Amino acid sequence: MGYNFLEIEEKWQGYWAKNKTFHAKNESQLPKYYVLDMFPYPSGAGLHVGHPLGYIASDIYARYKRHKGFNVLHPQGYDSFGLPAEQYAIQTGQHPELTTKTNIARYREQLDRIGFSFDWSREVRTSNPDFYRWTQWIFLQLFHSYYDKTADKAKPISSLVEQFEQNGNLSVKAECAATVTPFTAEEWNGCTTSKKEEILLDYRLTYISETEVNWCAELGTILANDEIVNGVSERGGYPVTKKKMKQWSMRIGAYAERLLQGLATVDWPESLKEMQRNWIGKSIGASVRFPVEGHQATLEVFTTRPDTLFGVTFMTLAPELELVKKITTAEQKASVDAYIESTAQRSERDRMANVKTISGVFTGAYALHPLTQERVPIWIGDYVLAGYGTGAVMAVPCGDQRDYDFAKHFDIPIKNIFAETDISEAAYAEKSGGVKLQDSGFLNGLEYKEAMTKVIQHLEENNIGQGTINYRLRDAIFSRQRYWGEPIPVYYQNGLPVPLDEKHLPLELPKVENYLPTQDGAPPLGNATHWAWDVEEEKVVDNKQINHETVFPLEMNTMPGWAGSSWYFYRYMDPHNATAFVSKEAADYWKEVDLYLGGSEHATGHLLYSRFWQKFLFDLGHLPVEEYAKKLINQGMILGSSAFVYRKAGTQEYLSKGLIEGEQVEPIRVDISLVNLSDELDCEALKKWQPQFAEARFVLEDGVYKVGREVEKMSKSKYNVVNPDQICEDYGADTLRMYEMFLGPIEQAKPWNTAGISGVHSFLKKTWRLYHPNETFSVSDDAPSAESLKTLHQTIKKVTEDIEQFSFNTCISAFMICVNELSAQKCNQRSILEPLAILLSPFAVHLAEELWERLGHSDSVSTVSYPIFEEKYLVESSKNYPVSFNGKMRFTRELSLELSPKEIEEIILADEQTQKHLQGRTPKKVIVVPGKIINIVG
């Protein structure tokens, strides 16, 4: 009877489904543990071997925690709204709802085959109305809230209204739009309702405003900063330009400081935290106000170097700034307009490519230096970004390289305020180094640090500026001109958004004929005929009924992909709740995610937005903790190994890899299924694969055609996809699971290489044979040998330590050593083999179940809580046994601790160098290996 993995795996997958083995309960006396995977986008291509890597790792840990006696929540679901799902639908010409459904079914089939211990009764899909109802609900909470800077938390907007009614906004410290002007209580109370609404919109945590956005015409939508990579869209790689549009945004900036501080409290990879810190981009400095000569206007700038204020010789504004048009003089108007025009047309990518070229125009206007009253020319230049700070800088060419380059380029004077420095070649940008200020009025003779304090104090006393902290993090744009997303639950009355009442949720996505995105940015929901809100009937009605008195148009933008994924992990706790997004009891019991596994590509997207929503919902008292993921591990990507053939330029002749040296060849990707494990190509199969190879002639080396290899991302278009189903078919899911873990550390990116899989597979066969020594199952009830006990205990120790540290590759090595040793010992004792089956069960999940059953148990091994995983047992069993050597000094390192003083002396006397080193002192501990002293302590 051999190891029939196909039969065994099918049997146990059926058993788990039937018995709901992995069903987690919300009531339990056991301690809880929540293991979460980042849920997948159900794209059309199905899973490749890279996708399950993280799921396997988290599954092992979840199963391990169950054995340790925890009530484990290990759910799975689908992020089924958003660009990837929609793009696939567009490509295949099918409705996204349909493609999403079929894709999910395919994913589920593939996932089931790998034997995960997910509790599928808790499955969520972000595109289900039951789910997005609560996404919309959270949106409404944000709409009805503002950020109180004094209390440093979000509060209901009603409490802001109360303050306005009593004191206006003069004493209110709240996060708001930059354009807010001060008003008194009288002024507020005198406002019309719609004026009040307009003002409140500047304070709401989600708000609508005219903003400069990243427009991607190909995708027909705007994109958030984190959806743009290298100036092109992350998805598809299409060009992106700047465009002004009315958009919903999320005031994530209000949480910048807390998002930064919170990182210190979570166990996340340092590199990922660093990415978030950089993205938030905190900088400390000052705001300084420069009056504009001959205008009412004041130019406010942010600078990290207020100490260099006396070095200002010009100002630079971002060309997009409104103020530019107001202050430009008649003579300069033509050139300024031309410059504004040319920068507006440049795509993001052009901008990035031309970072080195210096461009700008003088506006003709002058600012007055707030300390010296000198006239300072105002320029515009595209090296100043409209979106950062106030979109204006005070230029100090002697202290900043960009200002220096700009000044040199346009022949603007440079004033050196740093004593004894040479700035003939470059600016002096150092902050330290004992350089003193000169030509700087009351700052003369001071160094960086003192000058900073003194100048900020001076600015504040004279009301020309103040110490300020600035963040790079910008508010997140929340509207997408796409069909496949959550409808935003608002309608428009008098041009102002009015939220729906909670009781009307979900606002369901309407059916439309044409869901394709448009080039001009008109949302596809514009095609919906049934998309108006009747406030009297309180329901969605036909567009024809819009009358702007009782029936109003509904919002046509939808939410971005990150909306649903920003809170889904709480829905798993209580997935069927119809009255709350999660019940208080469920949230209090499960509390937070204990272990979160996913890729680092979400560092500045999902992982930041979800922390923002978490903090917001925490502020409002809906959630028990401020950070939702205690520990996070990034799994590295599994890459593909593409295969190449080399066509001699202009011919049908294909050269084997070793023959291309010095030849003019063109590498062409071929499907990796046409290549065997030794990189040899099946030439006949290639001819049939694609017509372009039908006439191919192959030039062989050593009788075979060798292909070239290159490691790159796994993708259908690169013909390098390895399908997990095929691996399961050939070797079994247990082999797949163990091999993926054996490949290397989980955090590391690594290419898939099927060549090594036989090692893991034969390990499983060997394990099987351990229980079936003569082809039939047989274990003995005799007492185990000391040797076998030692092997088992060493394995328990090593495996436990390795699982705790997520070092699954070394853990599997330990299993291999264990089984090899037990085989050599001809061990067949139940008292060894039974614990071994349990130990193996998080890894070889199906095999362990089968062995467990054969050992005579009627329950599932997955649910067994066994003392071998308990520390008490572990400590006792983990004592190291002496290892004997045939030398003079037969000690293990552990034993050397027990050397008597006399023995230590003997060892020292035997070694001249040691005597010299010790100089008569007596060591506490001596560590010895055969023939050598390797450590002396004391």
Add this chain to the structure above:
RNA sequence: GCUCGAGUGGUGGAAUUGGUAGACACGUUGGACUUAAAAUCCAAUGACCAUUGCGGUCGUGCGGGUUCAAGUCCCGCCUCGAGUACCA
């Protein structure tokens, strides 16, 4: 440019965190079993020298340093990967 991270056999990767470098696996070579193949088992496998007997020398990207002891710590380089990109 800036910020992280990494460089170890033919290959993937270990190394108790300063203590016998190369665990485990793949690959390769030889052997056993077999009519044969597959499967399985055994042995060898960092390089170089020696080999009837022991053994020896060099070895963790490069160059220095600390230490009885360095893949691991410090200083200076080189290469690769990731993130970010005029952030004032």
